[in-house]
Amino acid sequence: MADNTRTATLTFDGKTIEMPIHSPSVGPDVIDIRKLYAQGDVFTYDPGFTSTAACSSDITFIDGVKGELLHRGYPIDQLAEKSHYLEVCYLLLYGELPTATELEKFEGHVTNHTMVHEQMMNFFRGFRRDAHPMAIMTGVVGAMSAFYHDSTDIADPKQREIATIRLIAKLPTIAAMAYKYSIGQPFVYPRNDLDYASNFLRMCFAHPAEDYQVDPILSRAMDRILTLHADHEQNASTSTVRLAGSSGANPFACIAAGIACLWGPAHGGANQACLEMLNEIGTVDRIPEFIARAKDKEDPFRLMGFGHRVYKNFDPRAKVLKQSADEVLELLGVEDNEILQVAMELEKQALADPYFAEKKLFPNVDFYSGIILEAMGFPTSMFTPIFALSRTVGWISQWQEMIGDPELKIGRPRQLYKGATLRDYTDVENR
Numbered sequence: 001m002a003d004n005t006r007t008a009t010l011t012f013d014g015k016t017i018e019m020p021i022h023s024p025s026v027g028p029d030v031i032d033i034r035k036l037y038a039q040g041d042v043f044t045y046d047p048g049f050t051s052t053a054a055c056s057s058d059i060t061f062i063d064g065v066k067g068e069l070l071h072r073g074y075p076i077d078q079l080a081e082k083s084h085y086l087e088v089c090y091l092l093l094y095g096e097l098p099t100a101t102e103l104e105k106f107e108g109h110v111t112n113h114t115m116v117h118e119q120m121m122n123f124f125r126g127f128r129r130d131a132h133p134m135a136i137m138t139g140v141v142g143a144m145s146a147f148y149h150d151s152t153d154i155a156d157p158k159q160r161e162i163a164t165i166r167l168i169a170k171l172p173t174i175a176a177m178a179y180k181y182s183i184g185q186p187f188v189y190p191r192n193d194l195d196y197a198s199n200f201l202r203m204c205f206a207h208p209a210e211d212y213q214v215d216p217i218l219s220r221a222m223d224r225i226l227t228l229h230a231d232h233e234q235n236a237s238t239s240t241v242r243l244a245g246s247s248g249a250n251p252f253a254c255i256a257a258g259i260a261c262l263w264g265p266a267h268g269g270a271n272q273a274c275l276e277m278l279n280e281i282g283t284v285d286r287i288p289e290f291i292a293r294a295k296d297k298e299d300p301f302r303l304m305g306f307g308h309r310v311y312k313n314f315d316p317r318a319k320v321l322k323q324s325a326d327e328v329l330e331l332l333g334v335e336d337n338e339i340l341q342v343a344m345e346l347e348k349q350a351l352a353d354p355y356f357a358e359k360k361l362f363p364n365v366d367f368y369s370g371i372i373l374e375a376m377g378f379p380t381s382m383f384t385p386i387f388a389l390s391r392t393v394g395w396i397s398q399w400q401e402m403i404g405d406p407e408l409k410i411g412r413p414r415q416l417y418k419g420a421t422l423r424d425y426t427d428v429e430n431r
């Protein structure tokens with residue numbers, strides 16, 4: 001880290017500690033507290049890491065006030081409009097937009113790794129049919145380290161690269177298999193003559209009884225959903241992948257940990273929870289009741305799909321997804337979809353409510369993604385698996401960046417201990 005001359009001074013209990021200030025290429029400066037415990041015998045305290053930078057990264061930048069999201073400097077709305085998911089994968093992984101030749105070679109590598117080891121089907125068959133697809137994905141992705149031993153040595157850049165390609169290539173196949181397994185239909189193999197999003201849609205919705213043609217508008221909408229969910233700085237699941245990776249765990253285990261964390265309804269599980277909430281609201285006339293509940297401090301209910309740790313303005317991804325929602329619903333002739341009407345009216349009423357305006361609670365990426373995915377025919381249980389397959393490239397890009405960081409140390413936070421102080425054991429007869 002190139003230090004500059006600026007420092008922050010902390011004075012307490014007769015001690016004065018100077019700490020370097022590092023300046024980013026964009027965003028807030030950081031105060032480097034790495035020597036604070038050694039020099040001051042104190043920890044900092046920041047549950048939820050609201051004011052803590054856990055790493056240095058070149059990949060994604062978010063400006064929560066402006067509602068801006070940059071991948072390697074490129075704004076998400078330009079990437080969503082002009083690029084496509086696999087090109088964004090290349091950008092996230094290697095730092096620059098590919099030439100036509102580089103893109104063709106990369107897409108060829110991914111295409112040639114979309115099949116999974118045939119014995120993985122036996123692994124699937126160990127799950128109950130009603131298993132949540134996220135439970136299956138967490139298990140199957142973790143088990144990839146048992147099927148692909150030749151890409152688990154993290155000290156070997158070549159093995160790291162093949163594990164990266166395998167994860168990006170196979171996650172759609174695994175997600176589609178989890179869906180097919182849950183509905184009792186046969187698995188559909190990937191095809192090399194289809195693009196990434198079309199391949200995934202076909203693996204989900206084709207079946208042996210008839211031909212399946214992917215609608216290009218649905219394929220474009222799916223590719224846009226994947227592009228918009230690809231990476232998002234140091235969110236909870238990405239931080240989970242980094243922490244797991246800091247111990248030297250293999251990449252498949254680290255991505256499985258990220259999938260497990262993403263499942264939470266406060267994080268990637270919000271798209272499923274948002275659709276379930278919209279269905280629970282049911283009709284436009286019940287919206288005020290739910291808005292009142294969301295504002296009631298005694299009620300744990302929150303408007304799923306609203307709010308964000310970083311965005312205190314509209315989530316730029318939600319803006320793009322709202323446009324896709326209109327296109328997909330018009331194509332499918334469901335623009336008068338009752339749930340969409342509830343969603344639009346809920347957004348309108350929430351944004352007009354002082355509570356949400358004061359707390360800067362705007363629709364986030366999960367508010368619209370669920371609406372589109374439901375219109376495409378996915379069950380709500382498949383919403384977070386689709387988020388996970390998209391975010392895999394973000395997780396593995398951040399993991400690659402961390403493994404290659406010369407400052408890499410195992411992540412080991414400290415604590416504010418509030419428990420019992422030293423005391424002696426007492427025998428049960430004396431308690």
Ligand code: SDX
Nearest residue numbers: 232235266267268270294302303304305306307308309359
């Ligand atoms: C994702 O980090 C990322 O980048 C995540 C993500 C990504 O791409 O990786 O963007 C994906 O996870 C998007 C977020 C999806 N989650 C949801 O939609 C679930 C509903 N949202 C909330 O759970 C909440 O907004 C969070 C978890 C998203 C953010 O919570 P914070 O930043 O910790 O804020 P907070 O919980 O401290 O809330 C601040 C205030 C509180 O009120 P006060 O205690 O100050 O009086 O706002 C209120 C909260 O009660 N609040 C809400 C609310 N979200 C926050 N009130 C009603 N409804 C909500 N949705």
